[in-house]
Amino acid sequence: MSISESNTNMNVIDRDGLDRLFEVLVSEGYLLIGPRVRDASVVYDEISSTRDMPVGLKDEQEPGRYRLHERGDGAVFGYVVGPHSWKRELFPPVQKLYQVQRNGGKPDMEAPAADVQKRALIGVRGCELAAMAIQDKVFVDGPFVDEQYKRRRENLFIVAVHCNEPAATCFCGSMGTGPAARSGFDLAMTEVIGGGIHEFIVETGTELGATMLDAVPHRESTEDDRVRRAMINETARQGMTRAMRTDDVHRLLTRNYESPRWEEVSERCLSCANCTMVCPTCFCSTVEDVTDLSGDHAERWRKWDSCFTSDFSYLVGGSVRPSISSQYRQWLTHKLATWQDQFGVIGCVGCGRCISWCPVGIDLTEEVAAIRESEHPAKRYV
Amino acid sequence: MQPKVKPKLAVWKFASCDGCQLSLLDCEDELLDVVGAVELAYFPEATKSVVDGPYDVSLVEGSITTPHDAERIHQIRRESKVLVTIGACATSGGIQALRNFANVESFTRIVYAAPQYIDTLKKSTPIGDHVRVDFELRGCPINQYQLLEVINAFLNGRKPNIPTYSVCVECKRRGLSCVMVSQGTPCLGPVTQAGCDALCPSYNRGCYACFGPKESANVPSLSQWWRSSLDVRREDLVRSLRTFNSGATDFERESIRHAN
Numbered sequence A: 001m002s003i004s005e006s007n008t009n010m011n012v013i014d015r016d017g018l019d020r021l022f023e024v025l026v027s028e029g030y031l032l033i034g035p036r037v038r039d040a041s042v043v044y045d046e047i048s049s050t051r052d053m054p055v056g057l058k059d060e061q062e063p064g065r066y067r068l069h070e071r072g073d074g075a076v077f078g079y080v081v082g083p084h085s086w087k088r089e090l091f092p093p094v095q096k097l098y099q100v101q102r103n104g105g106k107p108d109m110e111a112p113a114a115d116v117q118k119r120a121l122i123g124v125r126g127c128e129l130a131a132m133a134i135q136d137k138v139f140v141d142g143p144f145v146d147e148q149y150k151r152r153r154e155n156l157f158i159v160a161v162h163c164n165e166p167a168a169t170c171f172c173g174s175m176g177t178g179p180a181a182r183s184g185f186d187l188a189m190t191e192v193i194g195g196g197i198h199e200f201i202v203e204t205g206t207e208l209g210a211t212m213l214d215a216v217p218h219r220e221s222t223e224d225d226r227v228r229r230a231m232i233n234e235t236a237r238q239g240m241t242r243a244m245r246t247d248d249v250h251r252l253l254t255r256n257y258e259s260p261r262w263e264e265v266s267e268r269c270l271s272c273a274n275c276t277m278v279c280p281t282c283f284c285s286t287v288e289d290v291t292d293l294s295g296d297h298a299e300r301w302r303k304w305d306s307c308f309t310s311d312f313s314y315l316v317g318g319s320v321r322p323s324i325s326s327q328y329r330q331w332l333t334h335k336l337a338t339w340q341d342q343f344g345v346i347g348c349v350g351c352g353r354c355i356s357w358c359p360v361g362i363d364l365t366e367e368v369a370a371i372r373e374s375e376h377p378a379k380r381y382v
Numbered sequence B: 001m002q003p004k005v006k007p008k009l010a011v012w013k014f015a016s017c018d019g020c021q022l023s024l025l026d027c028e029d030e031l032l033d034v035v036g037a038v039e040l041a042y043f044p045e046a047t048k049s050v051v052d053g054p055y056d057v058s059l060v061e062g063s064i065t066t067p068h069d070a071e072r073i074h075q076i077r078r079e080s081k082v083l084v085t086i087g088a089c090a091t092s093g094g095i096q097a098l099r100n101f102a103n104v105e106s107f108t109r110i111v112y113a114a115p116q117y118i119d120t121l122k123k124s125t126p127i128g129d130h131v132r133v134d135f136e137l138r139g140c141p142i143n144q145y146q147l148l149e150v151i152n153a154f155l156n157g158r159k160p161n162i163p164t165y166s167v168c169v170e171c172k173r174r175g176l177s178c179v180m181v182s183q184g185t186p187c188l189g190p191v192t193q194a195g196c197d198a199l200c201p202s203y204n205r206g207c208y209a210c211f212g213p214k215e216s217a218n219v220p221s222l223s224q225w226w227r228s229s230l231d232v233r234r235e236d237l238v239r240s241l242r243t244f245n246s247g248a249t250d251f252e253r254e255s256i257r258h259a260n
């Protein structure tokens, strides 16, 4: 997608202005969650200023490989997405749902109080905003509302960033989710760096965003700024090397349940579940009931689960999907095809996480292409 | 309410280091509750008093390495309503299953001054090769909280929450970054059963597979990746597969494939 031109409300802050914005958010009671480096990668965690951020770093990503390098230009957002996604903040990996205490004849049930902490998410990418919108459909928009998710979601302040340099694993362009953020943010920034300039062109998405920005020294954008912004985005769009064709993917996958490709990929796939854990849209969970030794106190916990575990599809008598081929097929066909039947959208936003963080580098874009190819084997001319 | 009859718990040892059964005594905060809930009928590491069988639950540590033990385990099975094996030795043969890849006499000759008195089997085998096992608790050593969970689930008549999926699931839930992907460090997590909460990756090291192969472990694919993308030498791959769970079928088969 190319960056929207209709958005007229644009201002410019300088490098110090970014820290000033953070201070404003903190003074308004927000907990800042943003990118920082841990274990040789960019993860999302609490930050207090840009000093905590991966300033001047760039990520190099390939199937099954991720490395950080120095950029040499001091860019604040010069990398793309890492192993974490914002779903950790909204749909925590492990969460207590409720507890029960035996109290004579009647059990006392108690759900944990809703988390009312206000969170400011810093550096949210276009694909990630799209992923949040998809998870909203799952957790909030359906007939069963996840109150904990809803409360956390309502208390977010989102500072989006348009991606300037996609990784080799990114394919948001073909999924229509990036590299520029389109909607769902309070503020969205384009980082401009080079030629002695280091600034952020800031779009305002909400009233709240405007209020926060007002408290930060800024200037109105000029025609030059807008041109520069459009050029940066166009360069990013053209720099994207990976793509996935989506127009036929529903029909393609649902008529290929018996493709030999599922067996082929199952020889490589480890059924380790990393792809589903890093995916910003995967929402599956399991519940575990625990008791104390006496059995008088019980708790129900929700934990991230995955279609790559055999317990996940366990019914009376065994697992419905005991083989790796059936698990991989479930994952890919749900994500790209049957998700559309269920939620009206594709379940993939093209962030590339499942490609980079698959320990053996399995690439869903390649798997889809191979299945498509298997229907029309390339003609050979001798 | 009628006073509940406490279930009788027995703890048995075969070829092992004792580390797993000591995990029970390591449960310091919960130990009194455990002793309050079960009768320690046979547990020589904890008490000299012995109550005769039959036992409601037997925890069995260690592997079968002698003709005598191969007999003794049948007696224990007969006396146990529920038999739970604990630890890598009991569930896959343990580190001592390395003898399975060699001639055990070549070891006894080096270790003992008078090897002729040593009456040992050619192979170290898991308890499950000899008798029916009701539940297997993995790990070298086991995780004390998993042990408590199994006892707890037994006492409350519920399913124990002991997952058989990969270490990667725990690793990612903890928010760790994969050491293979971000640092090129070989890790056995994708083929190893969870249970340690991804302890080694949390210290930036690869998983050593203490909990043995996970459900549907695709070891050949991981080996292939280690060799081709992480430049792991063949002999190092074989050594990695031959540690505490070398006798587990998925690891054994793959290590043999690369050893020869």
Ligand code: SF4
Pocket (backbone or CB within 6 Å): A268, A269, A270, A271, A272, A273, A274, A275, A276, A308, A357, A358, A359, A360, A361, A362
């Ligand atoms: S596709 Fe990759 S990350 Fe996903 S389960 Fe298979 S091996 Fe693991």
Ligand code: SF4
Pocket (backbone or CB within 6 Å): A275, A278, A279, A280, A281, A282, A335, A347, A348, A349, A350, A351, A352, A353, A354, A355, A364
């Ligand atoms: S399927 Fe892969 S590329 Fe698509 S959203 Fe999930 S992690 Fe990103």
Ligand code: SF4
Pocket (backbone or CB within 6 Å): A272, A274, A359, B167, B168, B169, B171, B172, B176, B177, B178, B179, B180, B181, B187, B188, B189, B190, B198, B201, B206, B207
């Ligand atoms: S570090 Fe090991 S356990 Fe963790 S995700 Fe990577 S391969 Fe799996």
